[in-house]
Amino acid sequence: MKDTTGIDRPIIALQGVEKYYGDYQALRGITADIGAGEFFSLLGPSGCGKTTLLRTIAGFEAPSAGRLSIDGRDMSRVPANRRPTNMVFQSYAIFPHLSVAENVGFGLRRSALSKEENSRRVGEALEMVGLGGYGSRAAHALSGGQRQRVALARALILKPKVLLLDEPLSALDRKLRETMQMELRKLQRQVGITFVLVTHDQEEALIMSDRIAVMFDGQIAQLDDPQTLYRRPVSRQVADFIGVMNFLPAQAEAQEGRQVAVTIPGLGRAEIDAEQVPGGLHPGQAASVGIRPETMSILFAGEETERRVAQATVEDLAYYGDMTYYTVRMRGVDAPLTISMKNLVGRPVLARGTETRVAWDARSLVLFA
Amino acid sequence: MGLRIYAVLYLIFLYAPIALLPIFAFNDGTIIAFPLRGFTTEWFRQLTEIPALHGAVLNSLIIAVSSAVIATLLGICAARAATRFVFPGKKGIMGLIMLPLVLPEIIVAVSLLVVLLQLGLPLGAWTVVLGHVLICVPFSVAILNSAFQSLDVSLEEAAIDLGETRWSSFRLITLPLVMPGIISSLLISFTISLDEFIIAFFLTGTDPTLPVYLWGQLRFPQKIPVVMALGTLLVLASVILLAVAEYVRRRGAARTGQRDTGGLM
Ligand SMILES: Nc1ncnc2c1ncn2[C@@H]1O[C@H](COP(=O)(O)OP(=O)(O)O)[C@@H](O)[C@H]1O
Ligand SMILES: [Mg+2]
Numbered sequence: 001m002k003d004t005t006g007i008d009r010p011i012i013a014l015q016g017v018e019k020y021y022g023d024y025q026a027l028r029g030i031t032a033d034i035g036a037g038e039f040f041s042l043l044g045p046s047g048c049g050k051t052t053l054l055r056t057i058a059g060f061e062a063p064s065a066g067r068l069s070i071d072g073r074d075m076s077r078v079p080a081n082r083r084p085t086n087m088v089f090q091s092y093a094i095f096p097h098l099s100v101a102e103n104v105g106f107g108l109r110r111s112a113l114s115k116e117e118n119s120r121r122v123g124e125a126l127e128m129v130g131l132g133g134y135g136s137r138a139a140h141a142l143s144g145g146q147r148q149r150v151a152l153a154r155a156l157i158l159k160p161k162v163l164l165l166d167e168p169l170s171a172l173d174r175k176l177r178e179t180m181q182m183e184l185r186k187l188q189r190q191v192g193i194t195f196v197l198v199t200h201d202q203e204e205a206l207i208m209s210d211r212i213a214v215m216f217d218g219q220i221a222q223l224d225d226p227q228t229l230y231r232r233p234v235s236r237q238v239a240d241f242i243g244v245m246n247f248l249p250a251q252a253e254a255q256e257g258r259q260v261a262v263t264i265p266g267l268g269r270a271e272i273d274a275e276q277v278p279g280g281l282h283p284g285q286a287a288s289v290g291i292r293p294e295t296m297s298i299l300f301a302g303e304e305t306e307r308r309v310a311q312a313t314v315e316d317l318a319y320y321g322d323m324t325y326y327t328v329r330m331r332g333v334d335a336p337l338t339i340s341m342k343n344l345v346g347r348p349v350l351a352r353g354t355e356t357r358v359a360w361d362a363r364s365l366v367l368f369a
Numbered sequence: 370m371g372l373r374i375y376a377v378l379y380l381i382f383l384y385a386p387i388a389l390l391p392i393f394a395f396n397d398g399t400i401i402a403f404p405l406r407g408f409t410t411e412w413f414r415q416l417t418e419i420p421a422l423h424g425a426v427l428n429s430l431i432i433a434v435s436s437a438v439i440a441t442l443l444g445i446c447a448a449r450a451a452t453r454f455v456f457p458g459k460k461g462i463m464g465l466i467m468l469p470l471v472l473p474e475i476i477v478a479v480s481l482l483v484v485l486l487q488l489g490l491p492l493g494a495w496t497v498v499l500g501h502v503l504i505c506v507p508f509s510v511a512i513l514n515s516a517f518q519s520l521d522v523s524l525e526e527a528a529i530d531l532g533e534t535r536w537s538s539f540r541l542i543t544l545p546l547v548m549p550g551i552i553s554s555l556l557i558s559f560t561i562s563l564d565e566f567i568i569a570f571f572l573t574g575t576d577p578t579l580p581v582y583l584w585g586q587l588r589f590p591q592k593i594p595v596v597m598a599l600g601t602l603l604v605l606a607s608v609i610l611l612a613v614a615e616y617v618r619r620r621g622a623a624r625t626g627q628r629d630t631g632g633l634m
Binding site: 058060080081082085086087089090091093095096097106107109110154155158 | 521523524526527528529530531532533534542545546
């Protein structure tokens, strides 16, 4: 049975991990469990401490405070070369003077395998990442995508308990990156090893992960599965970082039970569930509501709806082919709102200045204290 | 255009004396003057018959090899520290190491001599090595700095991550990758030490190095053609060594697909 954190058995346990570089605190108390066999992502803006945390797990940085255990073993006295983790470096760190096969087989040097066994395992590893037959190539002559695969094969050949990946896809172009996202995900299911991925790309994290830790400023702001993270962000900062969200000022008062009443200038009064206040409500504080662009819709001529309706004017639009993003201004609301509409067959694209009606639903609101 | 004329004149001025060396080394006459008198290899033959010269050559070789090895070892440590770590006073320390590059050799020589005499230490081959290491280290550091700088810092960590120790990952990864730089540094330091005169002149004891021996021979006019022959061989050896050093460095860079960061030459 899964517990409340959603994991069966923790493979990595972080407890109040802190890291100082001189006076600068890069990690401010990280507490989290990462489950065995999980695809786990560390997501956050550049400089928030993702790499530092990953390197702490790998053993390249010693935490200034806190505890780290891997597979139930305390790691404070275990050096990097004895940890059951392997890493794919951001630069890939392919050894340029060795062949592809020598790179991939590097970790086997210490296991004293026979020559045949060695080349069999190297061949298997290369096969696994789709580089069968590349063994004798010079490593420095490979393309970016191929280097990334070599780095993967090299790290996986030792069958680590945890594979650590530091922005492995950020150097690839968009098409290749999207292919690799799917491949990495497939590979992880196939080998069953825990993957810890560092990324600053929220879309990548959503696509690939079982769970995501969103980090700001050396702290985990929220740790959840992708859907919860997207639909119920605990703070405006998290909401702003994951996807697009509109924010409107609001007044809220808690009622009996699980109901919260909110008044939103321009939209009116709405009853929402306590679950829609993931960060908790602090009485007396100024609140705001968040609403995702795809949860609102433009009502085209003659369309009727059960949902609530407000009047708006199209201020601007961006046509993406499959989608149109409208910037609308609602009567009585200061800030413009973004609404995304699928370009279905027969659905027009409205011009700037068009008066229209907008439908929204109280169930899609998120309230932030 | 003006610049090109300047460059040509500069090269003539720089290399004309060196071009005269082989001309008179093969000239059949003891007087160094035009017109040439005919072709001979006599002076080269005479070179093989002077025991004092052979002693000087051996002495020079021992000193040059020792200086090259010591300077390069120190250069490896300095370059690794400079490219890998951040520490207080790094700029100042690196400046101090590079200082002999711009210091007149005579000052290095005299100050070393004063210190050694004050300490009451005997002069000999090792004092020359000491002086040569001092002037070779800046070259060694300059060459090795560029070799270490082009290395990805993650390479050694990747090796450690795959189970190697700090030392074995240095040996297996870093060392082979900077080897062209190391060879280049050895050859250049060797050449500098072999050719160096002033420090050797001041610090050598009773056994002269080759340049010091050569200088001694200049007092005897009839020996000048022999000196010319010797000089020709020295120039040839230096050019070959420097060319090999640069070739090794470039080939190493090409083999590992690194960007050529421009070495000494
Ligand atoms: N070795 C170091 N020495 C000093 N500061 C560092 C060091 N490594 C990282 N930092 C600082 O710690 C912060 C977090 O860095 P990092 O973990 O690399 O961020 P991220 O990977 O999320 O972009 C940054 O502000 C960075 O400047
Ligand atoms: Mg990073």
